[in-house]
Amino acid sequence: MGVEEFSKQQEEQVDFFDSLPDAIVLEIFNRVEDAKSLSACTLLCKRFGDLVTQTRNVSLEITRPTxxxxxxxxxxxxxxxxxxxxxxxxxxxxxxxxxxxxxxxNCCDDDGEDSTFKLPNELLKNFKEIQSLSVKLPGHHGDISSENALQQSSQPNCSGALLKWKAEFGKELESCVILGATGFKKSEPKPKKEGDMPISCNLTNKQLKKRVVWTISCLIASSARHHMLKQIISLNRMIRDVKISDGSKQGTIKMTERQVVELRNEMSSNADIVELERTKVPAVTIKMWYMPMLELPECGAVMRGATLAVIRPTEAAAGKDDDLSLAMGAFGEKCMVEAVRKLIEKKKSYTLEMNSF
CATH class of the missing domain: 1.20.5 (Single alpha-helices involved in coiled-coils or other helix-helix interfaces)
Known part of the structure; x- marks a missing residue:
């Protein structure tokens, strides 16, 4: 074997990834984010195992046992x-x-959620310096979100329902935005006939009761996820921001650094706060907009029974007039943003109050 051939063979055997500085490898791990993939990297070598524990950005998708x-x-x-x-x-x-x-x-709660994915801390034990955490819970077959609503609406004689929400918490609920519709489908242009009677824009008692049920279910779901965040934050002291969403893209709960610090200080002064089953929802004021039929020309869709609810604690609701900015920032999808804008442009709204539960 000649010198040149030997040198070439040696170069081919060199692991160039292993020659990268720790800072670059750590930056790669931070861009990977996926907790399961990063955990697998800890088995490759001791160096990777040490660096993975320093990963700052982590995302975790929790799947069902089946x-x-x-x-x-x-x-x-x-x-x-x-x-x-x-x-x-x-x-x-x-x-x-x-x-x-x-x-x-046998471990399911009343909502049918399995306790095996209520506590993701076991899956996060390999990470000691998490600063930004994103958790995705399994979706339920009964969830009604924008994605499966359009899928259902493509079926004959079927228009998918819609229910989406986003909540923000500190030590307790700060705000929640809910967008719902009894039907959500692609629009089909229909010529307007003379003599057509305009549809009433007033909510009936039955329609109002349905929307109150929507509101309660979304608030309970958000408060249950906030309880999970308490447990995560109590065991991961370096977390600065955290988000929990679900596979159906129906609901999201988000906390910024300020809110995380507020919750951590509250938990430090009250050791029993983590032991509660879910966060108590304070007395809230609900501002609600409704349209029986909402045309969305920008995205080519139409909502039936379109409803927007902006929810704040009653004590903090007084003097708040930024409903538009709060609601517009809740959902990222083009159709949802258009629907929120059109509903708030409708001047008439309902104001409800709900006791703490």
Whole structure:
């Protein structure tokens, strides 16, 4: 073997990634963000294991226990290898997952949420210096969000319902914005006939009760997620901002650095606050806009029973007149922004008050 050939072979064996400075490797890990991928990196070498613990930006997607079976389950294999090796392995995995699912089902709360994904701290134990955390919870089949609403509306004789919300908390609820509709579908231009009667823009008692139910369910969901944030923040002392969303893209709870500091100080002065089942919702004032039929020409859609609710604690609601900026900043999708703007442009609104619960 010549000198040139030996040198070339040595160069091919050099691990250039291993020669990168720790600061660059750490920056790469911060851009990866995914907690499961980063946790896998800790098994590669001691250096990666040490650097992963210093990752500042982490995102965590929590899946349902049945996801393992859904990923491993395939149709029955034929042939000797499939019949006597693959199929028995699949059946074994199926039994394990089924047994686990039955056990987990005994731990479900009233909302049907599995306690196995209520506490993600176990999955975050490899990270000691998290500053920005994003958690995505599993979506529910019954969730009604903008994404599956449009999918449902594409089916014959079906228009998907819509319910989205975003809440912000410090030590308690600061604001919540809810956008809902009993129908959400692509618009079809229809010529207006002479003599058509205008649709009433007033809410009936039945319609109002439905929207109160929407509001209560969203507030309960947000307060339950805030309880999860208390547990995360209590065990991760360097967190500055955190967000919890869900796979259905229905609801989001977000906390900025100021709000995290406020909550951490509250927990330091009250050791029992983390033990509560969920954060108590204070007495709130709800400002609500409603339109029976809302045309959205910019995104080519129409909402039936379109409703926007801006919710604030009653004590802080007085003098607040920034409903438009608060609601406009709640949702990122083009259709949602257009709907919020058009609803608030409608001058008439309802004001409701709700006691603490």
């Amino acid at each position: 996801a393992l079976y859904e990923k491993t389950h395939v149709s029955k294999s034929k042939g000797f290898f499939g019949r006597y090796i693959l199929n028995p392995i699949h059946e074994f995995l199926h039994r394990i997952v089924s047994r686990k699912s039955k056990t987990c089902s």
